[in-house]
Amino acid sequence: MQRRELFSSLASSIIKDKKKQEKPLRPPYFNDESLFHNECSKCDAKCAAVCEEDIIKIAEDKTPYLIFSQSGCTYCDKCALSCEFGVLNIEDKKFIGAVVAIDKKSCLSWNDIMCFSCKDPCLDKAIDFQAMFKPTINDKCTACGFCIGRCPTNAIQIKVL
Numbered sequence: 279m280q281r282r283e284l285f286s287s288l289a290s291s292i293i294k295d296k297k298k299q300e301k302p303l304r305p306p307y308f309n310d311e312s313l314f315h316n317e318c319s320k321c322d323a324k325c326a327a328v329c330e331e332d333i334i335k336i337a338e339d340k341t342p343y344l345i346f347s348q349s350g351c352t353y354c355d356k357c358a359l360s361c362e363f364g365v366l367n368i369e370d371k372k373f374i375g376a377v378v379a380i381d382k383k384s385c386l387s388w389n390d391i392m393c394f395s396c397k398d399p400c401l402d403k404a405i406d407f408q409a410m411f412k413p414t415i416n417d418k419c420t421a422c423g424f425c426i427g428r429c430p431t432n433a434i435q436i437k438v439l
Contacts, residue, residue, distance in 0.1 A: 301438040302343035307358035307366040314341040317363035325357035346423030374421040384433035396425040
């Protein structure tokens with residue numbers, strides 16, 4: 279049994295469903311939200327095709343959005359370089375427009391069960407632990423999303439700005 283499976287089984291009583299985002303989480307290379315709706319319908323989703331992490335999905339309205347259930351954004355620039363219609367541009371590169379937070383009620387570590395599932399994949403060292411427990415997101419967070427899919431209790435939430 280792998281660590282993630284063990285934690286998932288221990289936490290089954292506190293797992294809660296993720297709330298659906300009202301506003302889509304966009305790739306980090308845009309300046310004007312309206313371009314998604316005006317230009318993406320002309321495209322054949324090249325941004326999603328070139329994403330090595332497979333986090334860019336295409337909505338019914340043909341606009342790209344991010345989903346972090348399996349991986350996160352490396353800010354590799356490939357989606358912006360592939361965009362032929364100027365929706366995503368390297369010049370507009372910024373952090374993903376979202377805030378990442380830990381739900382203390384659902385988090386294993388906040389409930390005195392040792393778990394580092396969120397810290398291990400964090401490339402930016404953006405999660406601090408008080409001793410071995412109580413993780414918090416610090417100001418180094420880029421909202422890349424790598425921690426989100428790794429949490430066995432879905433305690434890490436992302437809110438679109």
